[in-house]
Each structure stands twice: as structure tokens, then as C-alpha cells.
Amino acid sequence: NLQACTDVGLIEHVLHRLTQAETIVADLLIDMLGVLASYSITVKELKLLFGTMKAVNGKWPRHSTKLLNVLRQMPQRNGPDVFFSFPGKKGSAMVLPPLARWPYENGFTFTTWFRLDPINSVNIEREKPYLYCFKTSKGIGYSAHFVGNCLVLTSMKIKGKGFQHCVKYEFQPRKWYMIAIVYIYNRWTKSEIKCLVNGQLASSTEMAWFVSTNDPFDKCYIGATPELDEERVFCGQMSAIYLFSEALSTHQICAMHRLGPGYKCQFRFDNEC
Incomplete structure (x- = not known):
């Protein structure tokens, strides 16, 4: 490590x-x-x-x-010059401020460059390091975690019950990847989730991912779950982390990938500049 x-x-x-x-x-x-x-x-x-x-x-x-x-x-070096380092120890994670209401009408997108750096390969099948976890105090919400080299996306609609999708992509340890997970909301047809790796579509599925709740999302973590236990904390590095309140297009994500892992500036609308 x-x-x-x-x-x-x-x-x-x-x-x-x-x-x-x-x-x-x-x-x-x-x-x-x-x-x-x-x-x-x-x-x-x-x-x-x-x-x-x-x-x-x-x-x-x-x-x-x-x-x-x-x-x-x-x-x-083939990675970013500046990054967040996650040591994989109990309690090590980024805690985000609570959100009163989760954006869903325009979908949302999570994207970052990351690198898995497990301490050892003995417990790799038992450990389930989390990329992110956005939930309410009742345990419902959205998360993404690794099982072996695969990524599992979860939408927990009722505590203990929800939908999961496995991204069939072999994420190798100690290698940098740019990942974008796009949640697309459709009112009249089935909603979708797309996962792009290094600017290319790796997986896509129809899923009713929207979690209907009036509770604030006050259990939001990067690299862990609210329990912060050792088997579910992320071990590795992440560069700039972005959470967009809209479903980005494939062309937009490809453009972000071309900026490279070292890019860490803000993305703004024209009227915000």
C-alpha cells in the first residue's frame, strides 16, 4: 500500500x-x-x-x-498531482453536509477519478469498499460499492429492500479510472442508470431508482457507509469529486475525461461565471 x-x-x-x-x-x-x-x-x-x-x-x-x-x-506519473487518500481504516471517510431534498427531476450524476489500493488481497472477497453512500436516517437512498473487482449500484427504496445493478467491468487494483454514474429520471417510462468508465459506456440498465421521501439525506459519505466499519471503507485514492444535479450526456462525460485526472476546477453555467 x-x-x-x-x-x-x-x-x-x-x-x-x-x-x-x-x-x-x-x-x-x-x-x-x-x-x-x-x-x-x-x-x-x-x-x-x-x-x-x-x-x-x-x-x-x-x-x-x-x-x-x-x-x-x-x-x-499517470495519475493526478492532488488527490484524496483513503487509508482503509475504520472511521476514515469524507462526510458531506445534509441535503434537505435530493435532486431527481433532471436526474443526477456522480463522477470522479479513483484508484483502488487494497492493503492486501487476503480479504478482498469479504470486503465491500464503498465509493459513495447517500442515505436518510431511515436507511434509504443511493450507494455504490465494490465486490471483488466489480461495482454494485444500489437504490434502497425501503430499508432492507431495493434494486441493485452490477457493473460488469473489471476494475484492477492500483490503476486510475474515471467513472461517471448517471441516474436518468423518466416520468412516463422506466428510469435508467448508466455507468461510463474512462469516457466509454460500460453498463446500462432500466431501473426505478427514484427514492420517494420527505426526509433529509443526512447520511452522505464518500468512501464509506454511515457505520464507518473497516470492511466497507474505501482504500485508495480519489481526485476531484463531482455531483451534478442533472443527468450528464455521454458527450459531456467524454469531454470531462479528456481533461484528465489532474483537472480540479469547477463547472459552471454561463450565468454563474
């Missing part, structure tokens, strides 16, 4: 160990260093990295050339 390695300052430990390591071990440490530095590196660690390459009596230390390659790898 990259975040766990970052939390304990593993880069600094590796750099101190590097000067005394044998060649084979040093090569492995440098490979590890490249992965860690591409994920996250502090100013202190960067200074230490440059200090490790400082010439002594006109000669560069061992491994300096390989450490230069580490520096060259750092800007080549």
Missing part, C-alpha cells in the same frame, strides 16, 4: 540504506524508490535524494546514474 509506505517515511529509510547495500539489493531499492517517489515525495526527502548524489572529491557516489533515472520518472 503506497500510502502506508508514505506515512512511515519509507523513502528516507531507503536512501539511508542505499549507501551500504550490495549491488543487487541496491537495484531493487532504487526500483522501489522510483515507485514511491512517483506517488509522493516531500521537500525533505527530495533534498536527501539530491544529497545522496553529491560528488565527493570530484567523483559521484555509487548508484547516482540510477538515481537520476528516478528523478526522470517522477513527472511521468
Whole structure:
């Protein structure tokens, strides 16, 4: 887990160990260093990295050339520069303010870039990390959670009863994806849910997803459920998270995907600018 390695300052430990390591071990440490530095590196660690390459009596230390390659790898990351990190520990989640009324007439859309980073693969079948959970105090509302590598969308209309749809897409660990879940409301025909991954339609289904209630949605979480238990908290990273009070079109979502994972600005109507 990259975040766990970052939390304990593993880069600094590796750099101190590097000067005394044998060649084979040093090569492995440098490979590890490249992965860690591409994920996250502090100013202190960067200074230490440059200090490790400082010439002594006109000669560069061992491994300096390989450490230069580490520096060259750092800007080549394929994910966002800024993101929310979810450690996968009990109680770790983003809590949103309550909504008096959930938007539904124009549908709604949830979208973000995310990366699953499970601590281990031992409990992957038992764990059900949640992408989001928007519910009332009575337990009804909308949620999306992972079962293995698949995503399950749930619309809970009565506590304990509702509809589910499984998105048949293999989400691989430690890989960035842009996901958009579009809830389309139709008054006279069946409503729909569409799921787009990396700008392409991955799944679509007709579902009466609308939850009719006058209660406020006061149990809204990103990366967890209201229980905040360890088996249902998200472990990984998410970049900018958007919740639109309308069903975005496929063309709009494709355009957002082309902006890339590093885009974190607001989307506004012309009259709001």
C-alpha cells in the first residue's frame, strides 16, 4: 500500500540504506524508490535524494546514474498531482453536509477519478469498499460499492429492500479510472442508470431508482457507509469529486475525461461565471 509506505517515511529509510547495500539489493531499492517517489515525495526527502548524489572529491557516489533515472520518472506519473487518500481504516471517510431534498427531476450524476489500493488481497472477497453512500436516517437512498473487482449500484427504496445493478467491468487494483454514474429520471417510462468508465459506456440498465421521501439525506459519505466499519471503507485514492444535479450526456462525460485526472476546477453555467 503506497500510502502506508508514505506515512512511515519509507523513502528516507531507503536512501539511508542505499549507501551500504550490495549491488543487487541496491537495484531493487532504487526500483522501489522510483515507485514511491512517483506517488509522493516531500521537500525533505527530495533534498536527501539530491544529497545522496553529491560528488565527493570530484567523483559521484555509487548508484547516482540510477538515481537520476528516478528523478526522470517522477513527472511521468499517470495519475493526478492532488488527490484524496483513503487509508482503509475504520472511521476514515469524507462526510458531506445534509441535503434537505435530493435532486431527481433532471436526474443526477456522480463522477470522479479513483484508484483502488487494497492493503492486501487476503480479504478482498469479504470486503465491500464503498465509493459513495447517500442515505436518510431511515436507511434509504443511493450507494455504490465494490465486490471483488466489480461495482454494485444500489437504490434502497425501503430499508432492507431495493434494486441493485452490477457493473460488469473489471476494475484492477492500483490503476486510475474515471467513472461517471448517471441516474436518468423518466416520468412516463422506466428510469435508467448508466455507468461510463474512462469516457466509454460500460453498463446500462432500466431501473426505478427514484427514492420517494420527505426526509433529509443526512447520511452522505464518500468512501464509506454511515457505520464507518473497516470492511466497507474505501482504500485508495480519489481526485476531484463531482455531483451534478442533472443527468450528464455521454458527450459531456467524454469531454470531462479528456481533461484528465489532474483537472480540479469547477463547472459552471454561463450565468454563474
